[in-house]
Amino acid sequence: MGADTSDDAAVYRIDQDTALILTVDFFTPIVDEPYDFGRIAAANALSDVYAMGGEPVLALNILTFPSCMDAAVLGEILKGGSDKMKEAGVYIVGGHTVDDVEPKYGFTVLGFVHPDRVLTNSGILPGDLLVLTKPLGTGIATTALKARMCDPMLKDRVVESMAALNDVASKTASRLGAHASTDITGFGLLGHSLKMAELAHVTLEFWLDKLPVFGGVLDLVKEGLIPGGAYRNKEYVGENVCFGTDISDDEKMILFDPQTSGGLLVAIPPAGAEEMVKLLPGNAWIVGRALPYDGTPLRCVRLHGDS
Amino acid sequence: MGGSIDGSGITRADRQNSEGVLMGGSIDGSGITKVVDARGLACPIPVVKTKKALEEVSLEVSEKSPFTLVTLVDNDMAAQNVSRMAQNSGYEVSVEKDGAAYRVIIKKGSEEASPALAPGPSVSLEAPEVGETRKAETHKAGTVFVISSDTLGTGEEELGTALMSSFLFALSNADNPPSTLIFINRGVYITTKGTRHEEALKTLSSKGVNVISCGTCLDYYHLKDLLIFGVVGNMYGIVEEILSAQKVIWI
Incomplete structure (x- = not known):
């Protein structure tokens, strides 16, 4: 899938039965509760894979966090993210954290889809x-x-x-x-x-x-x-x-x-x-x-x- | 408009409080002018500050005095949001662009009477129509009933329904009707299609009683499309109504 159709994620065909879906998404807090922020960031990052009709498999944390902020808050954000990934059957296999003035959280997500069953945003037919x-x-x-x-x-x-x-x-x-x-x-x-x-x-x-x-x-x-x-x-x-x-x-x-x-x-x-x-x-x-x-x-x- | 805003910009302010609200000290024919400087502030802070300033100025000035509030913002979106809020609260609003800044000019005082959920009654000194003034004053000083069920009292449902019917009928015939009826929770069954109290509600509405139904409650009971009396109110409007009432009676 090229960049020209502005789809939700990249799709790479490996063989006749398997294509990879790769996507990344992260953002600043939209709610005050760190646990909820974590859950929402995970659901949001996974959504790109679901939008393509795929099954997410692996994820990597992306996190920025002010070093002066309470570490318990950090723990809650990560717990929210990991609980949501668990619910989706996705393994978090690593990640990266950077010191920043404002927390930001999200994921890189890897998924699979059958190449013939990719749902793109371009296939609408009149009558749908x-x-x-x-x-x-x-x-x-x-x-x-x-x-x-x-x-x-x-x-x-x-x-x-x-x-x-x-x-x-x-x-x-x-x-x-x-x-x-x-x-x-x-x-x-x-x-x-x-x-x-x-x-x-x-x-x-x-x-x-x-x-x-x-x-x-x-x-x-x-x-x-x-x-x-x-x-x-x-x-x-x-x-x-x-x-x-x-x-x-x-x-x-x-x-x-x-x-x-x-x-x-x-x-x-x-x-x-x-x-x-x-x-x-x-x-x-x-x-x-x-x-x-x-x-x-x-x-x-x-x-x-x-x- | 008197001399509060001249061609060059904003009235000289006499004092500034910690909220960044400037207060024009002079009272002339057009009432007082207040300025909220919300430049450089991110959405939704300009709306919050303007709303707060409108509430404050409504309390500070006598309810018959007109006033002008000017909010300064630095982007079109904030100008639109502030205008929308003020317009929906029953104020007269205009926007002037001045270089990178926008002046949202919010006026109370000349034409329309304020709607039920507005922060304050809108009565003009310049056009003192006696009837209008009296009506607005009655509203401000009136009795508010909060009706939180479609039955009256605790006990058998059949009796409760009959009692509510009899209560609303008596209320609709009272010499001194309430200014506002607020329906919350199962109370919204009274203002919607299928109500057993249509006659009483019709009479009350015709006497100028404000009827407000809680929007969340209408949603919850799937009655939103079936409202036949009055308007939908949110919790902010309802709280404002209760706080500005002279007497609140909870049923």
Whole structure:
């Protein structure tokens, strides 16, 4: 897989039955609790492998840490990371730590995939339905967290979602014949979708009233708690999206919200999509469809409850 | 606008507190002006500082006085976030770009009455319409009921439902109705489709009673799309409503 399709990870074919997937991801703390930060960093790094339909096998820690900070905090971060890797069946076989003013944590992850079953972000076909496997709003919620304005109930739900693995979603999508998949992260739902729509030369239509959003996130948007990344994503997508006239500016910002360890966006024929939602209740939602390219890569409309 | 902001920039400040909030000392026809300098601060701090300053200035000035708050930020995103917050709180907002800086000008005082969840009532001195003023004052000084269940009292559900019905009916006929009803937890079953108390809620709404339902609770019980009375509120709005009430009655 070359760099030109901007896929989530590098894929290297070894033989007819085996390809390697290699990826790296690390970031600064997004929650105060070091253990949660560790779990989320691991789930986030693994997600690139899952997005390609692969099975992660080995990981290396990447850590920066201020030497003046309490070593117990360091221990908690590493424990969060290692517990999450264990859950995924991945061995941490080493790593590297550097002294820095701010902690940063993440992983290099190595995985395997059958070369014929690689899920890229370019294979969408008109007629596919779009399935999303985590609710939107983590960027807005973590911004509110920094402002000490995030409801504790919302915080718990967002942390658990960011720490959740995309493993089952990936396996299910792969088995049910998905055509394409990507994990929703920094570019937000519409940023990542734009890439997929352009690569496949299709129009992706999202149904606003079917999109899962963490409860309370729209209120936070109204309080102005929107991360800078959301505005950058909005600029990046620009004229490539066409919104229904009944969609408010506040609602649009949720679609541009950068996600940390977000869900997979999977393009899959309708029967597979319905099966996926049935198999993953509360963890998969049909949020739109792929149409033949009509001049606009992305559309967002409100269905008003039907379908 | 009086002389608080001139062509060159910001009013001379008389004092600066530890939060970096500058307070204009003079009170002229346009009310006082306060400045929050949030340049160089990362998101979401400009919003937090502006929100705090709005709360402070609402307490400092008499509720009838207009005021202007100016937040200085150094990027467009912060300007948009601060504007969004202030607009959604019922203030009049404009943004001026001045070189690398943005001035977000937040005004209370001239046109609209403030919405239910705004930090303070918006009553103008310049256009003193008696009816408007009285309404806003009643709201500020009013009684707030927090209704946390769809039944009244502890005991058999059937009795509790009947008692709630009778209670809301009596409340809707009271000479001195409450200013706000806040519905939390199972209370949101009263404001949504399928409610047994439609008539009483209709009467209360028609008397100008604010009806607020807790958004988290509507989500939890999957009732968000079924709300038929009043507005959805978050916990911040609800707390603000409770704190600014003269009397809070918990049911």
